[in-house]
Amino acid sequence: MHLSHPTPLQNIMESKTCSRRGILLPFNSYSSHKKDAQHCIFCDTTFPLRNFKGKAVCPTCSQNILKLFLEREVR
Secondary structure, three states, X not given: OOOOOOOHHHHHHHHHHOOOOOOOOOOOOHHHHHOXXXXXXXXXXXXXXXXXXXXXXXXXXXXXXXXXXXXXXXX
């Protein structure tokens, strides 16, 4: 018996043989985000940032976060 609709496995095989197609995703321009730029809460760096407990932290400060907290407690 011949099926008129391809099976899911046939769909996968056909999609692998098709040429790759791109999808365009809309992004807001950087200039629209410039006014909302976040800064590291420790050193005021703006790029690149990570999220630490809901706050923006640069990679350097995130690696030294324990030391930074201890320094603040001593003061």
